[in-house]
Amino acid sequence: MLFIDGRRSRWNYLRAMGELRRKLRQNHYDLIHAHFGLAGWVARCQGRAPVVVSFMGDDVLGRPKRSGRITLYGWFLRISSFLLARMVSAVIVKSPQMKSRLRLDSAHVIPNGVDLELFRPMDQGAARRALGLDLKKKFVLFPYNPAEERKRFDLIEAAVGRARETVPELEILRAQGVPRERMPLYMNAADVLVLASVFEGSPNAVKEAMAVNLPVVTVDVGDAAELVGPTEGCYLVPREVQAIREKVVEVCHRGGRTRGREWIARLSMEKVAREIVEVYARLLRP
Numbered sequence: 001m002l003f004i005d006g007r008r009s010r011w012n013y014l015r016a017m018g019e020l021r022r023k024l025r026q027n028h029y030d031l032i033h034a035h036f037g038l039a040g041w042v043a044r045c046q047g048r049a050p051v052v053v054s055f056m057g058d059d060v061l062g063r064p065k066r067s068g069r070i071t072l073y074g075w076f077l078r079i080s081s082f083l084l085a086r087m088v089s090a091v092i093v094k095s096p097q098m099k100s101r102l103r104l105d106s107a108h109v110i111p112n113g114v115d116l117e118l119f120r121p122m123d124q125g126a127a128r129r130a131l132g133l134d135l136k137k138k139f140v141l142f143p144y145n146p147a148e149e150r151k152r153f154d155l156i157e158a159a160v161g162r163a164r165e166t167v168p169e170l171e172i173l174r175a176q177g178v179p180r181e182r183m184p185l186y187m188n189a190a191d192v193l194v195l196a197s198v199f200e201g202s203p204n205a206v207k208e209a210m211a212v213n214l215p216v217v218t219v220d221v222g223d224a225a226e227l228v229g230p231t232e233g234c235y236l237v238p239r240e241v242q243a244i245r246e247k248v249v250e251v252c253h254r255g256g257r258t259r260g261r262e263w264i265a266r267l268s269m270e271k272v273a274r275e276i277v278e279v280y281a282r283l284l285r286p
Contacts, residue, residue, distance in 0.1 A: 016042045024048055031089075031280055037081035040088060050089035050283050054110075055081055057201025057222070060098045064150050064198045089283050092276070094202035095223035108279055111202035111223060113272030114264060119184050119211035121261065127188035138252050139173040141190035141214070143183065143205050146174065152196040152239070159194070159244035167252045187212045192251045196239055197221050207267060210234075210260030217247045227267075233258035 016039075023029075024046055033052045034043040037059030043051045059081045062074030070078070082102060085091045091107040093099045099107045128135055140160050146153035157172065164170050175186040187193070193209040193216045200222035207227055209216050216234040218224045228234040233254065237243040 010038070013038045013042055017045045021046060030284055033276075033280075037077060037084055040084050041080065044084065044087055052090045052092065052279060052283070053084060053088050054092040055085070055094070055098060055102070055201075057094060057098070058199060060093065060101050061199045061201065068198050090279050092279065097222060098201055108275075110272060110275050110279075111227075111267055112204055112207070113269035114204070114207040114211050114267055116211055116261070116265065116268050118181065119187065119208045121213045121257065122184070122188045124188055127185045130185050131189055133173070133189055136169060138167055138170045139190045139192075140170065140248060141173050141175060141186060141193045141209070143175040143178070143186065143193070145176050150198045152198060155196045155239065155241060156194050156244065158241045159196075159248060162241065162245040163248045163252070166249050170248070170252065183208065184212060187214050190214060192217055192248060194244060194248065195219065195221070195224060196244065198239075200224065203227070207264055210258070210264035213257035213260050215251045215254075215258050216260070217244060217251065227264065228260070229263050231258050231260045231263050234260060 020042055029049050031052060032043045032049050033054065034040040035054045036056050037053070040051065040053035043053070058074065059077045062070035062078045064070050064074060085102050085104050085107070091102070091104055092110050093102065093107050094111050096109055099109055125135055133139070140156065142153060142156060144151040144153070160170055160172055173186060173190050175183065178186060187209055193205060193214055195203055195206060195216070195218040197203070197219070198221070202223045206216055206218060206224055210227060210231065216228050217237060218228060219239045220236055225236055228236065233251065235247040237247055
């Protein structure tokens with residue numbers, strides 16, 4: 001495996017080209033699977049093995065500001081991914097929206113799978129005690145960095161502020177930088193997950209919330225509408241403070257959990273892995 005830390009420095013993608021070539025000289029590989037558009041360009045710099053690229057979201061959709069306008073770097077990602085998709089052996093995207101944006105009929109729509117063993121329902125009281133949370137509070141889970149503009153924490157904060165007029169014990173439970181193995185505690189401790197992002201590919205947080213039967217209030221972004229589906233206790237809302245506020249209050253008054261795990265089971269890691277292996281098999285068949 002070759003890990004490229006592009007968040008620390010984008011120059012790492014250029015450095016990775018040399019490292020990839022060294023690995024190819026030392027070992028034989030039948031196929032290279034790159035995750036994220038820029039990593040795909042690293043994989044494409046060689047001609048020995050066929051390349052599969054999984055586009056992750058903003059590499060196809062762009063990186064927006066809070067207003068929804070794409071940044072200059074976001075446009076670079078979109079254009080480079082559009083070109084790369086036509087230079088590799090197979091393309092995987094996370095949602096139909098991404099496939100439409102790439103204008104590539106051959107792209108495979110395969111969302112990330114959810115670990116149903118890790119993300120499973122547990123007693124809410126036990127989860128709160130493990131995190132040191134007040135058992136009498138109501139919590140809206142926000143599992144992202146509030147400073148990331150496209151996640152629209154400002155909108156959720158405003159909606160929760162208004163919801164407190166009806167549910168005074170309501171608070172936002174932030175889970176930024178939480179190790180993945182502890183995230184199920186936050187999911188089970190919360191009363192509702194709210195997603196108000198401007199852009200998403202296939203939001204993993206929604207899948208994980210569904211896996212633990214946590215109610216979800218989400219805007220229609222990425223494939224969120226498909227992820228919540230017809231699940232009772234989960235709601236699709238406009239990206240507006242009042243609309244979010246109303247459903248958060250409704251969830252708090254309704255109480256209880258959903259049956260989202262039954263709906264999201266189709267995206268278990270095992271089932272998704274089999275779909276990806278089938279993509280490999282099609283490329284490697286004689």
